[in-house]
Amino acid sequence: MITAQAIRFSNDVAAMRAFCETLGLVATVTSDDWAVMHSDQGDLLLHGTRTATPGHVAGQTDLTFEVDDLMPYAEEFGGLPVDEAYGRSLLVTDPLGLELTLNEAQYDFYGYATHDVTPDPAISVCPVRFTDPAGPYADFLRRLGLRPEGGDDSFASFAADRGSVGLHVARPGEFEQYVLGSGAAVHLTFGSTGDPQELADRLRSAGHEVRVDTSFGTMLEIRDPDGWLVQVHSG
Structure with a gap:
């Protein structure tokens, strides 16, 4: 798994x-x-x-x-x-x-606290790597055991047993506000099957800046506590 x-x-x-x-x-x-x-x-x-x-x-x-x-x-x-x-x-x-x-x-949690809790079933973690979605990275994810879920020339999603990874075409300078660091950097994004307006209201009530974009479906863009923009995609 x-x-x-x-x-x-x-x-x-x-x-x-x-x-x-x-x-x-x-x-x-x-x-x-x-x-x-x-x-x-x-x-x-x-x-x-x-x-x-x-x-x-x-x-x-x-x-x-x-x-x-x-x-x-x-x-x-x-x-x-x-x-x-x-x-x-x-x-x-x-x-x-x-x-x-x-x-x-x-399996050994010595030194760590464990918590028996259940997440909201509507939310998922969907990291996005900026690279050619039809290039070598797609084959790399397949070798890891992920399965292609479809996409187009700009974006493709690959499903793990739990969670998914998105590959988004990289255009110079376009996504610098989303990624940082010299490692296998990803944009932190989430998926949600819940009510986007309810989630936006909940985030605003907690003091977070939220922008709602309906250009392609409904997306929430939020400034996280580290000062970076993260997205929640509905659907």
């Missing part, structure tokens, strides 16, 4: 956690400067910059995945799993020459 995830580095994990909870995600695993935010489909990992590897900055969001067993992926992509404080991980080089992390599902 493979779950699509994004990891957000933040100066204020507590504020980002509260923001995600307003969206409908729930924290299933927490510790100081860390939270696993679970949605109905896909996860968002929150990592404080204070305890992150040097070079990670607030607002940086990278693509990552969780798998049940790393060994098939080590055989497919090369490399050896390493033991981290949170379990085993494997670094994989993507078609753009950048490293992303595959994490093995965590």
Whole structure:
């Protein structure tokens, strides 16, 4: 089983956690400067910059995945799993020459608090990587076990067992306000099958700036606590 995830580095994990909870995600695993935010489909990992590897900055969001067993992926992509404080991980080089992390599902929660909570079934995590949706990255996601869900020349979606990853054509300078960092950077986006106006009202009541765009369906664009624009797409 493979779950699509994004990891957000933040100066204020507590504020980002509260923001995600307003969206409908729930924290299933927490510790100081860390939270696993679970949605109905896909996860968002929150990592404080204070305890992150040097070079990670607030607002940086990278693509990552969780798998049940790393060994098939080590055989497919090369490399050896390493033991981290949170379990085993494997670094994989993507078609753009950048490293992303595959994490093995965590079974030993020593040092972490776990929470038996259920997310809003309407919300999902959908990280978007800016690259040619018909290029080598599509084949890379297939090798990981994701399945194409359709799209066009500009955008294609690939489904994991839990969650999905979007590939959006990259145009110079067009998406710089959405991504940050030198790793496998993604734009943090969400999907929602709920009432977009109700969600917009809920976010505004919590003090967040929300813009509603109806150019292509209904999309909410929100300034998150790290100061970056995230989107929620309805449908």
